[in-house]
Amino acid sequence: MNARIHYPQAPITEAIIDIRVRLPESMRPDDLDELHALVRDQYPGKENRALAQGRCEVGAHVSASASQQPIGFLFKTSDEKQVFQARTDGFTFSRLAPYESWKPFRDEARRLWELYRQVGKPEEVLRLAVRYINRIDIPLPFDDLNQYLRTFPEVSPDLPQALSGLFMQLTIPQPDIDCVTLLNEALIEPAHPDIASIILDIDLFRQNSVPQDDAELWKFFEILHARKNAVFEACVTDKARELFK
Amino acid sequence: MPAIAPLPPKPPIVHVRPIADALGDEGLFISKAAEKAAEHWEDRAQWILTHSRESDELDYESVPLDDAGTVRVRYKFAGKLEPMPYEWDD
Numbered sequence: 001m002n003a004r005i006h007y008p009q010a011p012i013t014e015a016i017i018d019i020r021v022r023l024p025e026s027m028r029p030d031d032l033d034e035l036h037a038l039v040r041d042q043y044p045g046k047e048n049r050a051l052a053q054g055r056c057e058v059g060a061h062v063s064a065s066a067s068q069q070p071i072g073f074l075f076k077t078s079d080e081k082q083v084f085q086a087r088t089d090g091f092t093f094s095r096l097a098p099y100e101s102w103k104p105f106r107d108e109a110r111r112l113w114e115l116y117r118q119v120g121k122p123e124e125v126l127r128l129a130v131r132y133i134n135r136i137d138i139p140l141p142f143d144d145l146n147q148y149l150r151t152f153p154e155v156s157p158d159l160p161q162a163l164s165g166l167f168m169q170l171t172i173p174q175p176d177i178d179c180v181t182l183l184n185e186a187l188i189e190p191a192h193p194d195i196a197s198i199i200l201d202i203d204l205f206r207q208n209s210v211p212q213d214d215a216e217l218w219k220f221f222e223i224l225h226a227r228k229n230a231v232f233e234a235c236v237t238d239k240a241r242e243l244f245k
Numbered sequence: 246m247p248a249i250a251p252l253p254p255k256p257p258i259v260h261v262r263p264i265a266d267a268l269g270d271e272g273l274f275i276s277k278a279a280e281k282a283a284e285h286w287e288d289r290a291q292w293i294l295t296h297s298r299e300s301d302e303l304d305y306e307s308v309p310l311d312d313a314g315t316v317r318v319r320y321k322f323a324g325k326l327e328p329m330p331y332e333w334d335d
Contacts, residue, residue, distance in 0.1 A: 014272050018265035083268055096269050131265040133272050167278040184275045199271050
């Protein structure tokens with residue numbers, strides 16, 4: 001797998017750093033509101049985050065119930081391009097397009113994580129993930145997806161080759177770094193009729209032997225980021241790379 | 246060609262719902278598509294997979310049917326008909 005080069009028109013529509021934790025039992029979702037005072041200048045927007053749960057029982061009697069449980073807050077910049085979620089189950093930092101580069105993204109995530117850690121006092125870090133969602137706009141017409149992608153569903157040549165819908169998910173173990181890549185690929189409504197838009201969503205995570213120490217944790221994010229780049233490069237062709245230049 | 250690689254940790258090998266919440270349109274599209282796939286999985290494949298793993302010997306077990314009742318019907322021959330239109334999009 002090749003190392004990543006910097007693309008002037010990278011197809012990244014969203015980059016996410018996600019850390020799942022176990023907070024002390026005494027920690028209530030409202031306690032995380034304290035974070036807003038610390039980030040209000042950069043993240044003035046605030047929304048509640050809730051976990052919606054539905055239950056349906058079918059038997060002699062049919063019953064259904066739904067409930068919403070508050071789990072924390074979402075803080076966003078005034079342009080809504082950067083979003084920081086502080087929840088009782090973890091921390092998520094998202095950067096929506098335009099994405100600049102890894103360094104400022106990681107540095108901001110780390111700064112916010114340190115605030116989250118200070119307020120939430122997590123007892124254990126359970127899972128680390130980086131997720132990059134790319135939208136690759138391929139000019140029409142083209143003969144075969146394999147001109148642009150190296151990971152895609154293969155359709156028998158005995159079947160019509162035109163696809164009007166596509167959703168593919170691959171779970172690929174990465175045993176050398178004790179991680180798993182969850183790779184989603186989908187065809188999405190294009191912005192213009194003369195292109196086909198393919199989502200290439202790379203979610204790379206570790207949930208075993210997760211580093212607990214901050215220095216080790218962020219060192220491991222470097223490994224996740226490098227591997228995510230390698231996965232991306234492995235999934236696209238040179239013809240696709242031309243689109244990002 | 247890809248091979249099937251067993252995941253080292255616990256079964257089942259299902260991660261259809263991405264855990265790191267995405268907020269953009271593309272991410273939401275993936276979440277919905279994954280949710281749909283998850284429903285499909287849970288309705289069908291997961292029952293078979295989890296039950297087959299309970300035993301070392303792979304044994305056939307039928308998928309339990311949904312509750313069914315009896316419906317009385319009466320057929321009436323209506324003559325020879327044209328084939329119904331077939332929608333490729335269905």
